[in-house]
Structure formats: structure tokens, C-alpha cells
Amino acid sequence: MLMPILQVNSEDIPEYAIVCGDPKRAAGIAAQLDNPRELAFSREYRSFVGTRDGVEIAVVSHGVGSPGAAVCFEELIRAGVKTLIRVGTAGSYSADHPAGSLIVSTAAVRTDGLTRQLVPEGFPAVADSEIVEALYQAARQSEGIVQKGITVTLDVFFNGVEEFPHKKFKQAGALAVEMEISALYIIASLRGVRAGAIVALDGYADADLAAEYDPNTNVVADAVQREIQAAITAVVTLAKRQA
Numbered sequence: 628m629l630m631p632i633l634q635v636n637s638e639d640i641p642e643y644a645i646v647c648g649d650p651k652r653a654a655g656i657a658a659q660l661d662n663p664r665e666l667a668f669s670r671e672y673r674s675f676v677g678t679r680d681g682v683e684i685a686v687v688s689h690g691v692g693s694p695g696a697a698v699c700f701e702e703l704i705r706a707g708v709k710t711l712i713r714v715g716t717a718g719s720y721s722a723d724h725p726a727g728s729l730i731v732s733t734a735a736v737r738t739d740g741l742t743r744q745l746v747p748e749g750f751p752a753v754a755d756s757e758i759v760e761a762l763y764q765a766a767r768q769s770e771g772i773v774q775k776g777i778t779v780t781l782d783v784f785f786n787g788v789e790e791f792p793h794k795k796f797k798q799a800g801a802l803a804v805e806m807e808i809s810a811l812y813i814i815a816s817l818r819g820v821r822a823g824a825i826v827a828l829d830g831y832a833d834a835d836l837a838a839e840y841d842p843n844t845n846v847v848a849d850a851v852q853r854e855i856q857a858a859i860t861a862v863v864t865l866a867k868r869q870a
């Protein structure tokens with residue numbers, strides 16, 4: 628069956644998918660698999676399949692922001708995906724986690740508008756614990772800071788007249804902010820599949836720490852490579868465990 632927005636056929640989509648915002652990053656992830664094949668490039672959604680250690684993996688970009696990403700997650704699940712891992716970037720809340728650190732998201736604060744239209748207030752956006760552990764163990768095999776914890780999903784990247792809610796979420800224990808994980812966890816829960824996420828920190832979101840925002844440094848690029856390796860390793864670990 629052809630998925631109308633991703634423009635991929637369900638027959639080509641395996642059970643495991645790695646998703647990321649940037650279509651270029653999707654190509655970079657696919658290039659690290661064996662026999663990568665591009666399936667489609669429709670809107671912001673660029674789709675590939677490849678294998679690692681005999682495990683078939685889809686790699687698909689979902690663009691920026693929860694509503695667009697939700698379309699991607701929904702169609703992948705309709706096409707047969709049962710395990711989704713997001714490989715993203717995020718802004719740090721703490722000097723303990725500078726740019727280049729990796730955070731495995733255990734749960735996401737739902738400040739986004741999308742999930743409010745899907746589930747009641749107070750319903751938690753939580754990662755699958757087996758995926759969290761697989762990502763954390765895989766990421767710890769590389770150099771650099773790796774931490775597990777709560778992330779915040781926001782709709783806003785450049786602010787308006789309202790203050791960003793970063794301070795209160797930081798005080799409450801959140802580690803970083805990005806723009807799609809709550810949508811991923813809520814949709815996974817609604818559709819009965821499992822999901823997890825790992826993010827590379829690309830600077831400080833907290834105004835007290837923030838310097839000039841530059842996500843295009845070598846430190847961030849290295850961290851993105853480490854999280855890609857961790858996500859691929861985690862998928863293989865999870866798949867072998869299920870076999």
C-alpha cells in the first residue's frame with residue numbers, strides 16, 4: 628500500500644525505523660547501513676532502507692516540529708513499523724551537559740500543541756524502557772558525556788513576546804529542549820508500538836548560559852555521529868533480542 632504523504636510502499640518498510648528532522652541527516656544515517664536504498668523524497672520526508680547485521684532498518688526524515696513529524700510517525704506505523712528511534716539535536720539546560728553531550732530521553736514534557744489535540748492533559752509522554760537502556764548502553768561505548776533524563780518538547784524555536792518556559796522545566800529536572808519527542812511518544816502509545824529518542828546537544832537553551840547559537844560545529848557533528856552509531860547498535864540489539 629502506498630503511504631500518501633511519505634510516498635513509500637508499506638511492502639518496503641521494515642519493523643525498525645530511525646527517524647530524524649533533517650533529510651540530509653537521514654541520508655547520512657542510511658549511508659552507514661549496508662545496501663542503502665532511497666525509497667522516496669516527498670516534502671521534508673526523505674526515506675531510505677538498509678541493513679546492519681542482517682537487520683532491516685528504515686531511515687526517514689520528519690522535518691521540524693511536532694505536527695509534520697506526527698504525519699511521518701503515523702504513516703510509518705501504518706506501513707508496519709513497530710520500533711521507532713529518533714536521532715535529533717536539542718538545546719541543553721545545564722552547564723553539566725555542554726554542546727556535544729548526548730541525552731537519552733526517558734520522557735518528554737508536552738508543551739507542544741499537537742499532543743493536546745490527541746490525548747487528555749496529564750497523559751504522560753514516555754519512552755519505551757528497553758529502548759532507553761539499549762540506547763544508553765550503546766551511547767556509553769563512545770567518548771563523551773551521555774545522560775538519561777527528561778526532555779522538553781516545545782513548538783517554538785525563535786521566541787515572540789512570551790517568555791520561554793525553560794527556567795521552570797530546568798528547575799523541575801528536565802535536561803534539554805527539542806521539538807518532536809512528545810509527539811513520537813504519544814503516537815507510539817496511541818498506536819501500540821514502542822519508541823525512544825537520543826539527542827545531541829548543540830548549545831544552551833537556557834538564557835543564563837546561552838552563547839551565540841551555532842549548531843554547525845565539529846563538536847556537534849561528532850556527537851551526531853556518536854548518536855547515529857548508538858541508534859543503529861540499539862536497533863540491532865533490540866532486533867536480536869526479539870529474534
Ligand SMILES: O=P(O)(O)O[C@H]1O[C@H](CO)[C@@H](O)[C@H]1O
Pocket residue numbers: 647648649690691692714715716717784805806807
Ligand atoms: O535535529 P532535529 O532532529 O531536527 O531536532 C531539532 O532541531 C530542529 C530545530 O533546529 C528541531 O527539529 C529540533 O527538534
Ligand SMILES: O=c1cc[nH]c(=O)[nH]1
Pocket residue numbers: 716717718719784804805806829830831832
Ligand atoms: O529545538 C531545538 C533544537 C536544538 N537546539 C535548541 O536549542 N532547540
